[in-house]
Amino acid sequence: MTLASPARAAFWLAGATLVVDQAIKLWALFIFDLAAKGRVALLPVFDLVLIWNRGISYGLLQQDTELGRWMLIAIHVVASIAIALWIRRENDGASSLGLALILGGAIGNGIDRILYGAVVDYALLHWGEVTWYVFNLADAAIVAGVVLLLYGAIRGATGASEAKP
Numbered sequence: 001m002t003l004a005s006p007a008r009a010a011f012w013l014a015g016a017t018l019v020v021d022q023a024i025k026l027w028a029l030f031i032f033d034l035a036a037k038g039r040v041a042l043l044p045v046f047d048l049v050l051i052w053n054r055g056i057s058y059g060l061l062q063q064d065t066e067l068g069r070w071m072l073i074a075i076h077v078v079a080s081i082a083i084a085l086w087i088r089r090e091n092d093g094a095s096s097l098g099l100a101l102i103l104g105g106a107i108g109n110g111i112d113r114i115l116y117g118a119v120v121d122y123a124l125l126h127w128g129e130v131t132w133y134v135f136n137l138a139d140a141a142i143v144a145g146v147v148l149l150l151y152g153a154i155r156g157a158t159g160a161s162e163a164k165p
Contacts (some may be wrong), residue, residue, distance in 0.1 A: 003130070006090065006091065006093050006096040007087050007088050007090070007096065009096065009097070009100075010087045010090070010096040010097060010099060010100035010103075011081060011087065011100065012100075013097060013100035013101065013104065013106040014101070014107070014126040015104065015138075016102040016104070016143045017100070017103075017104025017105060017108070018104040018108050018111075018139055020137060021104065021105065021136065021137040021138040021141070022108055024137055025108075025112065025120045025122070025136065028048065028050070028120065028122045028135050029050075029120060030067070032048075032070075032143040034048055034049070034050040034122060035050050039078075039124070043049060045125060045126060045127060046123070046124070046125055046126075046152075047123075047124045048122050048123065048124070049122065049125065049134060049158065050120070050121075050122055051121040051134040052116070052118035052119070052120070052121075052142045053118055053119075053120075053134075054068075054069070054117070054119075054123050055072075060139050064066045069113060069117055069118075070101065071165075072090070072113060072138075073110060073113050074112060074129075076106055076109065076110030076113065077108070077110065079106055080103060080107055080110065082101055083099055083106065084103060085101045086099055087099045087100065087103065088103050088106050091112035091153075092156060094148050094149075094152040094155070095148065095149055095152030095153070095156075097148055098144070098145040098146065098147070098148025098149040098151075098152060099145060099149065100145070101142065101144050101145030101148065102139040102141070102145035102146065103141035103143050103145075104138070104141055105137075105140075105145065106138070106140035107139035108136075108137070108138035108141075109136075109138045109139070111121075118154040119136070119138075121133075121136050121139070122134065122136055123134055123135050123136060123137075
């Protein structure tokens with residue numbers, strides 16, 4: 001069985017997201033050595049800083065035990081499988097691409113958790129002393145994916161209501 005074009009494109013995007021995410025993390029950890037450099041200012045509103053996130057989004061559900069770590073890995077695996085199956089069924093292009101970004105980001109963060117016991121976060125947006133959460137490319141892809149999913153859902157709901165007589 002061959003995959004329809006939207007699904008094929010989505011899986012390519014998920015793979016590209018995963019590869020770029022992991023490449024940046026490997027560069028930050030082992031080439032740039034962000035751990036040794038500490039906080040590095042790149043722009044007036046953007047710094048690099050290494051944070052090991054042992055929880056999920058925004059540092060929620062911090063897990064400091066091996067059981068907690070492996071429970072989060074299991075959630076990553078189940079969610080990734082569910083998203084991959086959803087991609088195969090999805091007909092809307094925007095939603096397929098959104099799911100792809102979510103899948104690539106989820107797998108990228110899951111790999112971190114397996115390899116390092118925590119997710120590698122490195123990007124810090126700030127305005128003076130006001131800071132946002134430290135995040136990574138996988139997190140940004142997941143957020144962008146959710147936005148695309150919402151867009152597809154709203155567009156689909158609007159289109160459905162317009163189609164009624």
